[in-house]
Amino acid sequence: MCRHYRILLAGDIEEEGMMSKRRRSLLLLLGVLVIAAVVVLFQILVPARPPEPIVFGVGLAITGVVGTIGEDQRQGVQLAQDFINQKQPGVLGRSLSGPLDLRIEDTLDTTDGAGAVIDRFINQDRVLCIIGPTLSQQQFSTGPVANTAGVPVIGPSNTAAGIPQIGEFIFRVSAPVAQVAPNALRAALNLFPNVRNVAQVNATNDAFSVSEGGTFRQAIADTGLNLAFQGTFLTTDRGTGFDQLITNILNNNPPIDLLVISGLTNDSSSLIQEARALGYDGPIVGGNGLNDPNVARLTEGAAEGMVVATAYFPGLQTALNQTFRQRYQERFNESPGQFPAQAFTAVQVCAEAVARVEASTSQPITSLDLASARRAIQQELLQFSGFETVLGPIGFTSEGEIIQQNAFVTRLTVIENPDGTISGEQELLGG
Amino acid sequence: MDPVRFVIQTIINGVAVGSVYGLFALGYTLIFGTLEIINLAHAAVFMMGAFFSLSLAQGTTIWGLLDPPLRLPLGVAFVLGSLGAGLLGILIERVAFRALRRRPATPLTTLISSIGVALFLVNLAQLRFGADDQRFQVRWFPDWLRENAPQWSWIIPGSRFRLAQVRIGPAQVQMLDLIILLVAVGLMLALWFAINRSKVGKAIRAVAESPRTASLLGIDVDRIIMTTFFVASALGGAAGVLVGMKNNVSPFMGQVPGLKALAVIVLGGLGDITGAMLGGLVMGIAEVLTQAAGLASWSDAVAFGVMFLILVARPQGLLGRAREQRA
Numbered sequence: 190m191c192r193h194y195r196i197l198l199a200g201d202i203e204e205e206g207m208m209s210k211r212r213r214s215l216l217l218l219l220g221v222l223v224i225a226a227v228v229v230l231f232q233i234l235v236p237a238r239p240p241e242p243i244v245f246g247v248g249l250a251i252t253g254v255v256g257t258i259g260e261d262q263r264q265g266v267q268l269a270q271d272f273i274n275q276k277q278p279g280v281l282g283r284s285l286s287g288p289l290d291l292r293i294e295d296t297l298d299t300t301d302g303a304g305a306v307i308d309r310f311i312n313q314d315r316v317l318c319i320i321g322p323t324l325s326q327q328q329f330s331t332g333p334v335a336n337t338a339g340v341p342v343i344g345p346s347n348t349a350a351g352i353p354q355i356g357e358f359i360f361r362v363s364a365p366v367a368q369v370a371p372n373a374l375r376a377a378l379n380l381f382p383n384v385r386n387v388a389q390v391n392a393t394n395d396a397f398s399v400s401e402g403g404t405f406r407q408a409i410a411d412t413g414l415n416l417a418f419q420g421t422f423l424t425t426d427r428g429t430g431f432d433q434l435i436t437n438i439l440n441n442n443p444p445i446d447l448l449v450i451s452g453l454t455n456d457s458s459s460l461i462q463e464a465r466a467l468g469y470d471g472p473i474v475g476g477n478g479l480n481d482p483n484v485a486r487l488t489e490g491a492a493e494g495m496v497v498a499t500a501y502f503p504g505l506q507t508a509l510n511q512t513f514r515q516r517y518q519e520r521f522n523e524s525p526g527q528f529p530a531q532a533f534t535a536v537q538v539c540a541e542a543v544a545r546v547e548a549s550t551s552q553p554i555t556s557l558d559l560a561s562a563r564r565a566i567q568q569e570l571l572q573f574s575g576f577e578t579v580l581g582p583i584g585f586t587s588e589g590e591i592i593q594q595n596a597f598v599t600r601l602t603v604i605e606n607p608d609g610t611i612s613g614e615q616e617l618l619g620g
Numbered sequence: 621m622d623p624v625r626f627v628i629q630t631i632i633n634g635v636a637v638g639s640v641y642g643l644f645a646l647g648y649t650l651i652f653g654t655l656e657i658i659n660l661a662h663a664a665v666f667m668m669g670a671f672f673s674l675s676l677a678q679g680t681t682i683w684g685l686l687d688p689p690l691r692l693p694l695g696v697a698f699v700l701g702s703l704g705a706g707l708l709g710i711l712i713e714r715v716a717f718r719a720l721r722r723r724p725a726t727p728l729t730t731l732i733s734s735i736g737v738a739l740f741l742v743n744l745a746q747l748r749f750g751a752d753d754q755r756f757q758v759r760w761f762p763d764w765l766r767e768n769a770p771q772w773s774w775i776i777p778g779s780r781f782r783l784a785q786v787r788i789g790p791a792q793v794q795m796l797d798l799i800i801l802l803v804a805v806g807l808m809l810a811l812w813f814a815i816n817r818s819k820v821g822k823a824i825r826a827v828a829e830s831p832r833t834a835s836l837l838g839i840d841v842d843r844i845i846m847t848t849f850f851v852a853s854a855l856g857g858a859a860g861v862l863v864g865m866k867n868n869v870s871p872f873m874g875q876v877p878g879l880k881a882l883a884v885i886v887l888g889g890l891g892d893i894t895g896a897m898l899g900g901l902v903m904g905i906a907e908v909l910t911q912a913a914g915l916a917s918w919s920d921a922v923a924f925g926v927m928f929l930i931l932v933a934r935p936q937g938l939l940g941r942a943r944e945q946r947a
């Protein structure tokens with residue numbers, strides 16, 4: 190019994206051994222098949238590595254005293270991103286190797302805020318190029334950092350003198366005040382030929398306003414007018430008003446026939462409102478900060494008739510501008526002003542430079558090492574000439590200064606809407 | 621230039637600016653005098669008061685609850701906006717200060733707590749109302765302050781975007797400036813009487829002297845502190861509405877006056893109500909005189925320079941009492 194049992198046991202073991210060998214090879218075969226199937230499925234289902242995104246850093250003063258401008262600019266760059274990523278037929282037609290990824294950050298209205306954001310773009314986000322910051326003052330502080338790091342920067346709204354001169358990587362699409370501002374003064378003289386004595390005021394704690402003030406004074410001298418009053422204010426005066434400045438202007442001898450204002454949008458609007466309230470009835474020429482139809486609402490209509498030179502005119506009859514304006518109106522329910530148009534252009538120009546680099550190297554820009562890619566973009570930007578944008582054809586000088594063929598002067602018309610609110614429209618005086 | 625006209629106008633401008641600084645500073649000084657804490661959230665309360673009032677004047681649905689929107693006359697909006705700021709003050713006291721006071725925390729802790737509240741409120745306002753400047757529209761003001769001003773020889777009627785003006789001798793001032801001046805001075809006097817002549821005022825003074833003794837005398841200290849916060853914040857809110865009516869309303873409108881009002885209470889003597897009013901006037905007039913001299917960029921420097929000089933001569937401030945040296 191015991192023996193029999195043992196034999197049986199041995200036979201079982203032998204049989205079991207053969208079975209497990211067969212099962213093992215079967216399992217092995219099955220495993221191989223499963224792996225092969227997974228590999229095949231993977232190749233069918235998952236396409237080759239997705240194209241790497243093309244990353245730009247966009248640093249704008251979305252909050253703070255110039256929040257109005259930063260918000261407008263954000264809308265402009267978002268629209269540009271949509272245009273490029275959706276490959277609008279006929280508009281921004283060239284395609285990029287990957288989706289455009291805009292890192293939009295709020296720099297506040299301070300140089301510290303801008304410094305932190307730009308630093309992050311350069312070292313952490315490792316962007317190909319930077320659009321911003323909003324204020325000239327901020328650019329003077331962050332531009333040198335980006336330039337040393339070799340990152341191309343496009344200033345979307347920096348208009349003070351000396352911006353492209355910060356370094357070879359610093360460009361701007363915003364025509365400098367020296368080019369734009371004198372046009373407004375000439376246009377005002379055509380409208381009001383009897384103007385003799387001019388009061389010129391500007392903020393003194395803002396680089397752009399100081400620069401524009403100097404340009405206006407030069408233009409006043411060049412046109413043979415008399416600079417009868419020169420005044421300054423601080424951007425912080427808005428908290429307590431501009432009564433005394435206006436009192437000084439109204440009491441000036443000889444009496445003032447024309448008021449020329451350089452300052453940020455909100456401050457200048459307050460100033461105009463108070464000037465009208467205290468009894469200044471003469472014409473007003475506004476600087477770039479007042480180049481915004483919103484001024485009609487901010488001044489409650491007091492800025493009616495204000496003459497402003499502008500680098501962008503919404504009515505420009507080109508296919509690109511008409512599409513831009515229509516899409517902007519549809520998406521944001523307002524007409525685009527100069528700031529969104531310039532911000533849109535900054536993204537467009539940068540994307541075009543990337544497309545040109547990719548065309549000349551025949552490979553995605555993301556496959557180049559970062560430093561070479563940034564340098565290649567900078568080199569391409571220098572080649573721009575007569576490039577079609579919503580601002581009209583533009584190019585860059587060897588310093589990175591914009592060459593813009595169109596210059597416009599507008600007059601603000603105030604519209605009282607049926608619901609009692611006030612809005613404004615800029616009417617073209619000459620272009 | 622007519623020098624008399626210029627001087628009169630300059631003085632009125634200075635007094636108008638100064639009275640608003642004073643009104644603002646009263647809130648600071650009231651809370652400091654009672655609790656010995658600097659409430660840096662006061663600048664944010666100033667701003668919120670302006671926004672409350674603006675919302676009521678332009679019509680608000682209160683997050684879609686009301687239909688049609690609630691639109692109130694400017695005077696009513698001013699009063700309700702100021703009271704709203706007062707209630708906000710009570711809330712701030714409950715949330716940011718009461719727990720710290722019980723612990724008891726160091727003055728630095730309460731200071732930081734108030735900075736936190738200020739940042740929160742400014743950002744909240746930005747989220748709710750946007751960063752854009754907003755205005756009290758001229759058309760919200762009553763008719764008799766605009767085109768239909770009384771036909772008296774010393775009143776120049778206004779227009780669509782201009783309030784009427786008042787002739788004072790050869791000078792012209794905006795009616796609004798005079799109203800701001802009158803309201804600010806009126807509120808200051810009312811506060812002075814309330815603190816020095818009323819029962820609640822007496823209780824506030826008792827708490828300021830020593831909370832513990834006041835409590836032993838049967839004064840509900842928490843309630844008095846709450847009242848102090850309400851009054852201080854309502855005054856701050858009223859200052860906010862007045863500044864907002866004259867200039868613009870924005871989430872950042874409290875920052876500069878906030879800093880100057882701090883200087884004003886130091887100038888006037890910490891915790892001293894009359895000193896805060898006087899300090900405000902000195903500050904406002906110094907600032908405006910600098911602007912009148914055509915040195916507008918220096919106005920802040922001169923205003924703070926005056927403060928510095930006065931403090932060198934009188935370290936306790938214009939009306940402050942010198943601290944007793946205790947053995």
